Amino acid sequence: MSMKLGLLALLSDGPTHGYQLKHDFESRTGGAWLLNVGQVYTTLQRLERDGLVAPAGDDGDERRVFGITDAGRRAIDDWYAEPVVVAAPPRDELAIKVLLALAADAVDVRGVLQRQRTATIEQLQEYTRLKRQADTDEELAWVLLLDAMILKAEAEVRWLDLCEARLRRRDAAADATTKTDGGPR
Amino acid sequence: MTTADQPILELDRVWRVHGSGHTAVEALRDASLTVSAGELVAVMGPSGSGKSTLLTLAGGLDRPTEGAVRVLGQDLAGLGPDQLAAVRRRTLGYVFQELNLLPGLTAAENVSLPLELEGMRPGPARDQALAALERVGLAKLVDRFPDDLSGGEQQRVAIARAVVGERRLLLADEPTGALDSVTGESVMRLLRDACDHHGAAGVLVTHDAAHAAWADRVVFLRDGVLVDQAGPLAGPEALLRTEGARP
Numbered sequence A: 001m002s003m004k005l006g007l008l009a010l011l012s013d014g015p016t017h018g019y020q021l022k023h024d025f026e027s028r029t030g031g032a033w034l035l036n037v038g039q040v041y042t043t044l045q046r047l048e049r050d051g052l053v054a055p056a057g058d059d060g061d062e063r064r065v066f067g068i069t070d071a072g073r074r075a076i077d078d079w080y081a082e083p084v085v086v087a088a089p090p091r092d093e094l095a096i097k098v099l100l101a102l103a104a105d106a107v108d109v110r111g112v113l114q115r116q117r118t119a120t121i122e123q124l125q126e127y128t129r130l131k132r133q134a135d136t137d138e139e140l141a142w143v144l145l146l147d148a149m150i151l152k153a154e155a156e157v158r159w160l161d162l163c164e165a166r167l168r169r170r171d172a173a174a175d176a177t178t179k180t181d182g183g184p185r
Numbered sequence B: 001m002t003t004a005d006q007p008i009l010e011l012d013r014v015w016r017v018h019g020s021g022h023t024a025v026e027a028l029r030d031a032s033l034t035v036s037a038g039e040l041v042a043v044m045g046p047s048g049s050g051k052s053t054l055l056t057l058a059g060g061l062d063r064p065t066e067g068a069v070r071v072l073g074q075d076l077a078g079l080g081p082d083q084l085a086a087v088r089r090r091t092l093g094y095v096f097q098e099l100n101l102l103p104g105l106t107a108a109e110n111v112s113l114p115l116e117l118e119g120m121r122p123g124p125a126r127d128q129a130l131a132a133l134e135r136v137g138l139a140k141l142v143d144r145f146p147d148d149l150s151g152g153e154q155q156r157v158a159i160a161r162a163v164v165g166e167r168r169l170l171l172a173d174e175p176t177g178a179l180d181s182v183t184g185e186s187v188m189r190l191l192r193d194a195c196d197h198h199g200a201a202g203v204l205v206t207h208d209a210a211h212a213a214w215a216d217r218v219v220f221l222r223d224g225v226l227v228d229q230a231g232p233l234a235g236p237e238a239l240l241r242t243e244g245a246r247p
Helices: A003-011 A018-028 A037-049 A070-081 A093-103 A109-133 A140-182 B051-058 B081-090 B107-117 B122-135 B151-163 B181-198
Strands: A053-058 A064-068 B007-018 B025-036 B040-044 B066-071 B092-096 B169-173 B201-205 B217-222 B225-230
Touching (some): A003 A018, A003 A037, A003 A053, A003 A070, A109 A140, A109 B225, B007 B201, B025 B066, B025 B201, B025 B225, B051 B169, B051 B201, B092 B151, B107 B122, B151 B169, B151 B181, B169 B181
Parallel strands (some): B040 B201, B040 B217, B169 B201
Antiparallel strands (some): A053 A064
């Protein structure tokens, strides 16, 4: 997603300046995306150029304050109204690596799967450790972000398990064919 | 007196072979695993990989074909049936997917029963049961019957029963099986707590990576062989995103 939408979403609560936007964005999203304040101001200028925000004076400390325009409000309403489209098919490195390993005779696919499984579970342990230390009531955004990362990692392990189960089934079927075709009589 | 790294469970080059000759099935092959006080170890692997065999051997419900299973340093093979039964009652706690709570007994009675079977008088046994139920957050529901408790609450009773009397080795087989994610997580917190704060060692068999991640170590079984092990990440790369990202 673009930073534009994130800033617009915050500005729909009321006018503010770039430093406050940076702070609010990071705290409300559990620190999933750390913003550079220079980028925040550049983005605000683009939003102003596009008519989605407008200058609203300064905060008394010479920091420029911006407010959302009607066009900006319509843009953010549209964003919330539309589901996020997840690109398919996935082009992530893991899926591609496993598919290529499958086709390469010299590669130990099961080894690739197991090394990945170990690494992903270690990452899961780390997320889980952070979740154990978090206060579910006080740090809800942080906990929800960890939940999202945990579920993605868990899905990856399940996919690795499924790859291995299908490989076993394929190899068992191949063994059975070899025995019927070429085995001693 | 126990120390933090005292081995509670040791599987020493354990083999378990069912049958013989052509039809022999090697359920566990040369498996070695040590679990110390305060440590929770998860065992993962596809069905038929030997997970349940490992757990039944650790619980003294079966004997290895070769190798040794030691609990608190004691080789289970050297024990007679009565001694083995005593170790199972005093030292081991089981949490299974099938809860096996007795429907005619209240939560408190279900938890105090193993203590009374050990010869403890009903008063002190109930006191210990209440303390165990408080640990799992059920202080207010001690006199409810299992049917009047939710699935998550029943699993908490089962955990209280597994830890009552300061058992040292907890053996859990898919303990979060039928529970929703949040309830399953609270069950994992309790198992973790039993190891962290009460000096128990835990072995958790699960197919669920998110639950296995609550363990200190995750070991993988394939065709009866322990093939790999995952532990906590070390070094700054472990915190690459998460720690730095926190506001």
